[in-house]
Amino acid sequence: MKKIFHFYSLTPEWLHKLAEQIETNVIEDKIINFPKKIGFGSLYFSQITSSISIVFMDVILNTPLEICREPSENELYIFHYDLSEHVNLIKINNENYEIGSFDKLDLAIIDNQIASSFKPNVHERTFALRILVDKSLLNDFITQYSVKLHENKAYEQSNSSFYHYGHIDSNSTLLLKSLKSKPINDLSFDSFVKGISLKLLGNFFSKFYDAEHKTDIVTHTEDEAIHKTEKYLLDNLSGPFPSLTFLAAMAGMSESKYKTLFKKCMNITPNYFFITEKMKYAQKLLRSGNYNSLTDMLYEFNYSKLSYFSLQYYKHFNRKPSEDFVKNIK
Template sequence: MKKIFHYYSLTPEWQQQLAEQTEGELVNDKIINFPKEIGNGHSYFAQITPGISVVFIDMKLNTPIKLCRQASEHELFIFHYDLSEHANLIKINNEDYKIGYYDKLELAIIDNQIESSFKPAVNERTFALRILVDKKLLADFIKKYPKKEYKTKAKNKAKKEAFYHYGHVDSNSILLLKSLKTKSINDLSFDVFIKGIALKLLGNFFSKFYDVKETSRALTTSENEAVNKTRDYLMDNLYGPFPSVIFLAAMAGMSESKYKTAFKKCFDTTPNNFFIINKMCLGRDLLKSGNFHSLTEVTYELNYTKLSHFSTKYYELFNTRPINDLVKRRF
C-alpha cells in the first residue's frame, strides 16, 4: 500500500507536498489531478475567509493508498463529511473508524494537531468534503467538547490526549453534499458554489449545536444503534412506501414518542421526512440515468401511484420539475 504524507493549513501551500507525494498535477493552487497510476479523480481547495477553507475530494482508486495527515502547528479543526456509498476508514490514535453514507458515521471532527489517516476504498467512488476551521472561531464548541483522555487497547500503555467527534449529517446537509455531484470543478461557477456549500454545512451544524434541545439527555450507545438500524432499513427500502413510525419504533424497541425523539436527535428531522428526502434523491438519480422513457416509469419505479404527488415533492426539494432532469432512454 502506498502511503502519502501531507499536512493541512488554511492557506494553499500544503498542496505542493500532496501533489508531489501523489505525483499529481497541481493547477493554480486549487486543483490536484491524480495520476492514472493511482486512479481517476481530483481534489479541490478554496479559501473562503481568513479562518475557513474547504477541500473537496472526488476520486476512484485502482490501487490502495493511505493518506497520512501529519500533525501540524496550525490550530484548526477538520470537519470531514463523507457521503461515499461505501465505508472508508479513518485512523485516529492507531484506531480505525468506519465512515461513509451507508455506515453509521458520516461526520468526523478532528484536531489538526493530532495525526490521522484516511484510507479510501479501492474501485469505489470516494466523495468527501473537508472544511478547515480556525479554532478561534470555535470557542463554544471546544468548551462543550474539551480534549478527552483516550485509552489505548494495550492496558499497560499510557493514556493519550485526543480530540475527535463523530456525528450524523442532517438531511439538509446530505442534499447540499449530493448537489456537489452535479457540478464539474471546471465550471466557472464551481469556486463560488463550493464555498457556499461549505458555509451552509457549517451553518447547519452550528444551528443544531446551539439548539437548546441539545442540552437534553444524550442517547445511549444501544439507542444510537437501534435508531441507526431503522435508518439503514429506510435506505434499503427507498423503492417502497414509507413503513410507518409504529413499525420503525417496534424495530428499534422503543415507544413511538421515544423513537421520534431519538430519530430527531440523530438526524435533525422526522423519519418520514428523512425517507422522502432520500427517496427524491434516488428519484433524481433515476431521472438522470437514461434508463427510462418517461416520468411515469420513474414514478412507478418509486412506488408512487400519482405523478402529481411525486412531482410536487420533487419540486419542493430541488426547486425544479422532474421533467427538467429526465434523460430519456434512446432505445
C-alpha cells in the same frame, strides 16, 4: 498499499508536498489531478477567508491508497464530510471509523494536532469535502462540546484532544449532492463550493446550538437500550421488520418514547434504519457470487416479489439489483 503523507494549513503550500508524492503537479495553487496509474479525478483546494479553507476530493482510485495526514502546529479543526456511495475508512488515534453516505455516520471533526489517515475504497467514486477552520473561531463551540461530553460519560473521549464522529442533517446532504454534478473546471465552481461550505458549517452549528436548549437528554441507560435494539435489527436483516411493539418492549419503553429516542440517537426511524441496513446487506449478497439467480437470493432474504425489492434497492442506491448481481459461475 501505497502511503502518502501530508500536513494541512490554511494556505496552499501543503499541496506541493502531496503532489510530489503522487508524481504530479499543482495547478494554480488549487488543483491536483491524480495520475492515471493511481486513479481518475482531482483534489481541489481554495481559501474562503483567512480563517477558513476547503479541500474537495472527487476521485476513483484504481490502486489502494492511504492518505496520511501528519499533525502540525497549525491550529485547525478539520470538518470531513463524506458522501461517497460506499464506505471509506478514517483512522483517528489508531482506530478505524467507517464513513460514507450509505452508512449512518458521514461527518468527522478532527483536531489538526491528532494524526489521521483516509483510505478511500478502490474502483468506487470517493466524494469528500474537508473544511479547515482556525481554532480561534470555534472556542465557544469546543467549550460547550466538552461540557456535553462530561455530562454523558458514554461519549467521553479517552484523550484530551478533540474529535467528533457523527451524522449530518438532510439539508447538508442535499448541499453536498449538488456538488456532485458541478465540474471543478467550471468557471463558477470556486464560488459555488465556497458557498456550499459556509452553508454546511452554518447548518452544523445551528443544529448544535439548537440542541443546547433541549432538556430531553438521553440517559446512559436509555442509550444502551436503544443500541441493544439496533444490534438486534442488524443481527436479523434477513427477516422482516420485527415491529415497533416488539422493539419497544425489548428496550423497556412505550412505542412513542422508543421511536423518539431511536431517532434522536440514530438520526433515523427504526423502520428506515432497518430497510437501509437491509439494502446494504443485500448489495453485499448480490456481489458475493454465491447465487445462481436474483430469485435465489431473494428467497433467502425474505422477499417474495422481485419488483418490490428492486424498487427499494433503487431508492437507496439509484441502481437496479441486476447491475450489482454477480452470478455464481461454479
